[in-house]
Amino acid sequence: MAPTLKPDDTSRQIDQFVDAFYERVLADPLLSPLFLDVAGIELSEHLPRIKAYWRKMLLGHRDYQRHMMRKHRDVDARQPFADEHYERWLALFEETLKKHPLGSSTERAAALARRVAGNMRQNMQRFRA
Numbered sequence: 128m129a130p131t132l133k134p135d136d137t138s139r140q141i142d143q144f145v146d147a148f149y150e151r152v153l154a155d156p157l158l159s160p161l162f163l164d165v166a167g168i169e170l171s172e173h174l175p176r177i178k179a180y181w182r183k184m185l186l187g188h189r190d191y192q193r194h195m196m197r198k199h200r201d202v203d204a205r206q207p208f209a210d211e212h213y214e215r216w217l218a219l220f221e222e223t224l225k226k227h228p229l230g231s232s233t234e235r236a237a238a239l240a241r242r243v244a245g246n247m248r249q250n251m252q253r254f255r256a
């Protein structure tokens with residue numbers, strides 16, 4: 128019988144995935160200024176939040192309770208997100224997922240990322256108008 132992946136394993140995989148994703152994002156000339164200059168993120172606070180967000184989305188954990196859309200609206204108000212930002216963000220997300228899959232949650236993570244990015248794009252346009 129194939130070994131079953133326990134939630135703890137997925138949680139560890141999420142940590143590795145997010146670290147690897149942010150290595151790419153922060154090395155990306157298009158995306159990194161939004162994180163480092165416009166939002167001025169503190170990595171030691173930001174990364175645990177992103178990990179908690181994905182544990183909530185994929186495992187139903189309750190430790191992420193912030194309003195992530197509002198955070199993006201604040202950044203967008205200072206430096207509007209363009210289509211190419213969404214495309215690059217998703218491309219890096221999917222590239223990272225291939226190298227650091229999340230077991231049985233891999234496909235769901237990809238689909239969620241696409242859906243949330245699509246909602247975000249609409250949400251930003253509504254709030255800008």
Ligand code: HEM
Nearest residue numbers: 161162166176180193195198202208212213216240243244
């Ligand atoms: C164009 C695409 C995106 C860009 C450029 C982007 C950029 C950013 C930036 C700059 C921050 C830091 C905000 C701050 O601390 O002030 C942030 C936070 C965050 N992003 Fe994104 N993001 C994008 C798409 C997404 C998507 C699609 C998701 C989810 C599927 C996501 C999830 C998050 C989460 C959970 C946070 C943490 C918010 C908090 O502080 O609680 N992002 N993002």
